Each structure stands twice: as C-alpha cells, then as structure tokens.
Amino acid sequence: MNPFSFERAENVAGAVSAIAKKDRARFIAGGTNILDLMKENVSRPSHLIDITRLPLGQIEETGDGGLRIGALVTNADVAYNEQVERRYPLLAKAILAGASAQLRNMATTGGNLLQRTRCYYFYDTATPCNKREPGTGCGAIGGFNRNHAILGTSDKCIATHPSDMCVALAALAAVVRVTGPNGERAIPFSEFHRLPGDTPELDTNLRPDELITAVELPAKGFAGHSAYLKIRDRQSYAFALVSVAAALDLDGGHIREARLALGGVAHMPWRDTQAEALLSGRPATVEHFRSAAEAIVRDAKGFGHNTFKIEMAKRAVVRALEQAAGMEQTS
Known part of the structure; x- marks a missing residue:
C-alpha cells in the first residue's frame, strides 16, 4: 500500500473543496472496496477524505412522492428500511442478495454505485488491464473470462459491473444527485455508468471533483409485482x-x-x-x-x-x- 495523507470533511462544501485541491485524492466512507484496491496496489490515492461525518445518512420522502436515500446510508439500513421494504421491495431484495451481512453493515449507497469490477485481471497487477492501466491490453479477452461481459463490450475491456443494488436501481429508473464546484446536478441512473468503449478506465460519468449526495427513487416502485x-x-x-x-x-x-x-x-x-x-x-x-x-x-x-x-x-x-x-x- 502506498503512502497517503488523510483528512476528515465536516460538511459537503468542505469535502468538495478538499478533493479539488489534491491530485489523486479520493473520498472514503465505508471503505469496503477502496481499501481492498489499495491493499492490492490497484488504486493508489495520494490523499483520502473521510466523509462519514457529512449529513447524508437519512432516508426521506421527496416532494413528488418518491424516496431520497442519502449517500451515506448503509446497504443494510436501506434493505431493512420499512419504506423501502414496502414500496420498493425489488431494491431490498437486490441488496440482500449481495455481499455478506458484515459488508452490508459498512457499505454505503454512494460507495455501492462506485465499486469497481471484480475482474481477475484488474486485480492482478502482473497482468495487462486497460481498466487499471490504459493501453496495456485486456487479459480477459483471450484469457479466462467465465465471469465476464456478453453485452456492451469493446476490444478494450469485457469486465462486468459487480453491484446487485445498481441493477435494481436501473430497473427503478433512479436518479443520482451529485454536487461539485459548479453546484448540484441530477444524473439519470441510465446515464451514470458507462460502457467501456475506448476508455474502460472510466466507470461512470461522475466528475473527479464531484460527490454523490443521494439516490432518489421515483414514486412508482412496482411493489406488487x-x-x-x-x-x-x-x-x-x-x-x-x-x-x-x-x-x-x-x-x-x-x-x-x-x-x-x-x-x-x-x-x-x-x-x-x-x-x-x-x-x-x-x-x-x-x-x-x-x-x-x-x-x-x-x-x-x-x-x-x-x-x-x-x-x-x-x-x-x-x-x-x-x-x-x-x-x-x-x-
């Protein structure tokens, strides 16, 4: 693991300001993915910004009858929330199908959206991987690819997105709320993640200096079926x-x-x-x-x-x- 500096943000504006000041800075909350990546030397941030004290840990009603899930609400708290279980059972079931109870207790909503692929070649720094190191090639295309993609692939990458929660959010047509130096914006879930194309190192359309603040669910949750x-x-x-x-x-x-x-x-x-x-x-x-x-x-x-x-x-x-x-x- 490479050396890094650390600070704790006290508010959203401070977090956004902090990440804009440092090269290779990353936010950290539950840490269930980024810490693994750092230990494997796949991710090498120079600076970590702890956002666990930010006021983003609530589940609230929206004005149009939907539900707003703060970026720091844990996966476990989402899955067992009474409103989610009753109105959006698809989301609760998807979350409970993923990971372990211990990980769900730590993993956050925002972090789940940003987790990286579990491709073997991405994690093995001795093998070529365009996602980890652009231009080196894709070891999976001609290698062992049993867990890899069959849709939306490119000649640069055939990795898959690992999240269960995100599959449900895609079906529910959720909206991702983010904030950055230029203010707040809303990203439809269908536009949040990216296909690999020629830039497989980019997983999402989130800008490097933006912070996910919430995921909003529309009023229609298909609770009955x-x-x-x-x-x-x-x-x-x-x-x-x-x-x-x-x-x-x-x-x-x-x-x-x-x-x-x-x-x-x-x-x-x-x-x-x-x-x-x-x-x-x-x-x-x-x-x-x-x-x-x-x-x-x-x-x-x-x-x-x-x-x-x-x-x-x-x-x-x-x-x-x-x-x-x-x-x-x-x-």
Missing part, C-alpha cells in the same frame, strides 16, 4: 453470473408497463427499453416473456468461457418475469 433473481456459483457471498431485476405493472393479466435490468453481463447495469416495450400492452404470458428475453440478448457476444451466459440470461429473464407476475414457473 417485482422480482430479483441472481444466479451465482454459490448461494452466498458470490457475484452474479447473471442477475435480473424484473418489475411489472399489471392490469389483470395484461402488462401496462415492464422494467428489466440485468447484472453480471455488462460493464454497467444493463437495462433494455426495447425489450421492455415488447411487453407493454400485452398479456403476461411465457411466450411474451421469451420474446423479451430473446430481444435482450440480440447483440450478445460470448468470449469462450462465458458464452453459456447468453442462454443463461434468456432463461433468467423468463424466470424473473414469471416470479414478478406471480406465475407458476414453467421455464
């Missing part, structure tokens, strides 16, 4: 091979609106509005679920060890939609 399905190598404390957040607004047996987001398959939570549109206005049937599943993977590409994910993703989408619709599983 939602499901989070996570397929992994073991039942607990494992990242998704494929995960699906499915949410339906049903009128009897017909679908008024559908939401679908996938995890474990792309550099970012993968939401496909075209596939969702195939379900809107149609009966909630397995046939239509399969059509949406085929649409989601229409551009998927396997890299050898992970090609099985294409069929797995299709089956997982159908199964999650069946669960969201309250149907007996037939697929």
Whole structure:
C-alpha cells in the first residue's frame, strides 16, 4: 500500500473543496472496496477524505412522492428500511442478495454505485488491464473470462459491473444527485455508468471533483409485482453470473408497463427499453416473456468461457418475469 495523507470533511462544501485541491485524492466512507484496491496496489490515492461525518445518512420522502436515500446510508439500513421494504421491495431484495451481512453493515449507497469490477485481471497487477492501466491490453479477452461481459463490450475491456443494488436501481429508473464546484446536478441512473468503449478506465460519468449526495427513487416502485433473481456459483457471498431485476405493472393479466435490468453481463447495469416495450400492452404470458428475453440478448457476444451466459440470461429473464407476475414457473 502506498503512502497517503488523510483528512476528515465536516460538511459537503468542505469535502468538495478538499478533493479539488489534491491530485489523486479520493473520498472514503465505508471503505469496503477502496481499501481492498489499495491493499492490492490497484488504486493508489495520494490523499483520502473521510466523509462519514457529512449529513447524508437519512432516508426521506421527496416532494413528488418518491424516496431520497442519502449517500451515506448503509446497504443494510436501506434493505431493512420499512419504506423501502414496502414500496420498493425489488431494491431490498437486490441488496440482500449481495455481499455478506458484515459488508452490508459498512457499505454505503454512494460507495455501492462506485465499486469497481471484480475482474481477475484488474486485480492482478502482473497482468495487462486497460481498466487499471490504459493501453496495456485486456487479459480477459483471450484469457479466462467465465465471469465476464456478453453485452456492451469493446476490444478494450469485457469486465462486468459487480453491484446487485445498481441493477435494481436501473430497473427503478433512479436518479443520482451529485454536487461539485459548479453546484448540484441530477444524473439519470441510465446515464451514470458507462460502457467501456475506448476508455474502460472510466466507470461512470461522475466528475473527479464531484460527490454523490443521494439516490432518489421515483414514486412508482412496482411493489406488487417485482422480482430479483441472481444466479451465482454459490448461494452466498458470490457475484452474479447473471442477475435480473424484473418489475411489472399489471392490469389483470395484461402488462401496462415492464422494467428489466440485468447484472453480471455488462460493464454497467444493463437495462433494455426495447425489450421492455415488447411487453407493454400485452398479456403476461411465457411466450411474451421469451420474446423479451430473446430481444435482450440480440447483440450478445460470448468470449469462450462465458458464452453459456447468453442462454443463461434468456432463461433468467423468463424466470424473473414469471416470479414478478406471480406465475407458476414453467421455464
């Protein structure tokens, strides 16, 4: 671990000012990801700014009937919050499917959005990785890539985003609130994370001098018909091979609106509005679920060890939609 300096911010303005003053400065809260990266010499910040004292630890109602989750609310507090459990069960289920209880007690909402890939080559500093060191190549493309992306890849990177929580937030169309030297702004969740393209080292569209202050959920939470399905190598404390957040607004047996987001398959939570549109206005049937599943993977590409994910993703989408619709599983 490289040497670094440390300070504790007392307010949001002070935190933003502090990070703008130092090169390679980073915010730290729960530290469940950044400390691992520092220990592995993957991340080498020169300065850490502790933001745990900032007033960003509340869950509050918004004026339009939604819910505002402060950036420092822990994953455990979100998952077990009465409002979240009742109005946004999809989010609660996704969080509880991730990590361990100990990590959920420390990990924060803002930190979850910013956690980095668990690609083996990213963590192994002896191997090439364009995400860790741009221009060195991608060891995963020709290497062992069982856990890697099948959608939205580039010839520079096939890493996947590791978060479960973010998959649910993508399906719920959340909004990320940030603040920086130029003031506050709102980033739709669909625009927060990035695909790798030619700059896989950039995970998000958050500017280096900006701080996440909250995540806002819209009023519509699909509380009656939602499901989070996570397929992994073991039942607990494992990242998704494929995960699906499915949410339906049903009128009897017909679908008024559908939401679908996938995890474990792309550099970012993968939401496909075209596939969702195939379900809107149609009966909630397995046939239509399969059509949406085929649409989601229409551009998927396997890299050898992970090609099985294409069929797995299709089956997982159908199964999650069946669960969201309250149907007996037939697929």
